[in-house]
Amino acid sequence: MPTLRLTQVIERPPAEVFSAIVDLESFPRWNPTTKSARKLTKGPIGEGTRFELTITGFGRTVQELRGFERDRRVTLVPHIEVLAGGHTFELRPENGGTRVDHELEMIPRGRMRFFAPFMGMIGRRNLTRTASGLKAWVERSS
Secondary structure, three states: OOOEEEEEEEOOOHHHHHHHHHOHHHHHHHOOOEEEEEEOOOOOOOOOOEEEEEEOOOEEEEEEEEEEEOOOEEEEEEEEOOEEEEEEEEEEEEOOEEEEEEEEEEEEOHHHHHHHHHHHHHHHHHHHHHHHHHHHHHHOOO
């Protein structure tokens, strides 16, 4: 499956946007693709922190934060037997707000390879809904 990309500008500083992205436990409050979330790793959120999420179209998954660069970049990496890839968020200041470049890579493995076209449809829909929810959530306090 190809990598999906989406760019958006959120009218808040990078630190606020990044905080919302890495606080996966708050995802059910703003991300329409996430039904539930809980932190699995003790300690502060950072490189290697793991969460369990229930995601529309994929069910219960463990997600790990990788490539953690505070206020700049992070990838949510799923730990699913039949799916590799991840959702990378790259942030940079832009006109008083934050440009967020999303990159969603979903690589089907095993029996899921047969469902790759459907995964692409689910991935596109989830990426769009996640980006819209993130923008609304972070900008709500402005």
